[in-house]
Amino acid sequence: MSNAPSVPMIEVTGLSKRYGSIEAVKEVNFKVDRGEIVGFLGPNGAGKTTCLKIMTCFIPPSAGSVKIAGMDVLEKPKEVRRKFGYLPENAPLYTEMIVYDYLSYIGALRGLSGRKLKTKVGSIAEKVGVSNVLSQIAGTLSKGYRQRVCLAQALIHDPEILILDEPTVGLDPNQVVEIRSLIKTLGEERTVILSSHILPEVLVTCDRLIIIHRGQIVADGTAASLQERMAENPPVILRLASSGDGFGAKIAEALTASGLFASVRQRPVGIASEAEFELVPGSVGDVRSAAVELSASKGWKLLEVRRELLDIEGLFRRLTQE
């Protein structure tokens, strides 16, 4: 949390990764400074996990470079690995091991020993809320506890950087809230990068979002700036009573012909007597009243008009179309 913008904690330059003929990550560039909580957001298969695996020196990049605290992952993998704590996808644990032994084991491999290791296991368990399961066998833990035990493992050596791959996946809503606030607390003194495919989750947890789609970064900014973009120009949904076959196409044609909307798309509704259209406004502005007036003048039976804020799919669609 020094103010000097010296060396970025994570620096990714021109990163690409191919698996055979599939290009999982293409020319990705970003920097993460000390003390930031960054959400790595993207649909499944976007390349998030691949990026994290390269950052943690688990797999090598095909091209480009990753520097952690100024050190290249290919040149100094051992030093790099000392710098971060990593929670891999699905929170892997040794199922037959007792939680206390598991944390001690990872702590020992992280270079702790003796009394220091003991107190560290105790304090970390306290911090992430697993003190009450320390004597349990890891395989018998619930998903929420597994996730937290694995998070404790990532924190045992007080790393400067935390790399968390889908930390809340598979948790129930209460657990999600707990883990989220835990991550926020941890981020006060550390650099955190976490991946997720759930937008609201990263919006509340992270200062900054990096959105990745098909292996490329499509947006990088603060949560607020992103939310603004999502609220900007939302599509209007128009629902009309349908008078039978061919109605939808006819209406869509009329809506397009009106010239009020940048694009018109009919959406399936599953009810034969109704038809729904997605109207994207051409320029910034509210087209709801225009849609109502148009319906009235054409004599269409209006059932519903509403604005639709973008969900993650909509956001990806918008970001990737631009």
Added chain:
Amino acid sequence: MRNVWVMGKKEFISYFSSPIAYVAITVFLVVVGMKFFVVDKFFDTGEASLRSFFSLVPAFFVFYLPAIAMRLVSEEKRLGTFELLATLPVGDAEIVLGKFLGALGFLAKTLALTLVYPLILGLLGDPDFGAIGGGYLGLVLIGSTFLAIGIMCSAWTNSQIVAYILGAVLSSLFYFIDSILTAFWEGARRVAEYASFSSHFGNFTRGVVDTRDVVFFLTVTALALVVATFSINSRRWN
């Protein structure tokens, strides 16, 4: 080196957190005991020697030790803990050596439980402890070679069963290669004997500790561990 010790200790302890270790040791002791007392009629022969013991155990090891080594790497891959381990500041060679050390501990424990036989011999008669010591040294050497082969096979797959089958097939091939080859072609005897584990082991049971045999087993062990290290590494970096 400290990492190797930490991992070795963890592996050794985790053997005993599942019933498999107890079953394996029990089966081993029962089979060895049956052969010693029932098949070879120890009390009737009036001979204070462990020759029959030393002829049986390595052949049994061919199938026993791959079972001890099979889960060491493959299970980590299946559980996903391998990713965790590989992103700790621990080298690939340290991972392999740690696993090897844990398995070696298990082998030592198994062999320690058989020390009751030399004890009985010592109480009842006057055995040649030199030959017995040589035999045990041979068992440790051939056992660690089988374990190293087992770990190598375990590093190739994420299935314990596949690791076991590969390990047992390779181990038996190396152990019985002289009998297999010479059955087809008598001329291959010299080569076969040189490569065969059983012929190198034979000298130890006669109380002859030949440097060539020691070096042979140590070399094969080191080779298998190096291959295991590269296998782990190639998975990481491809």
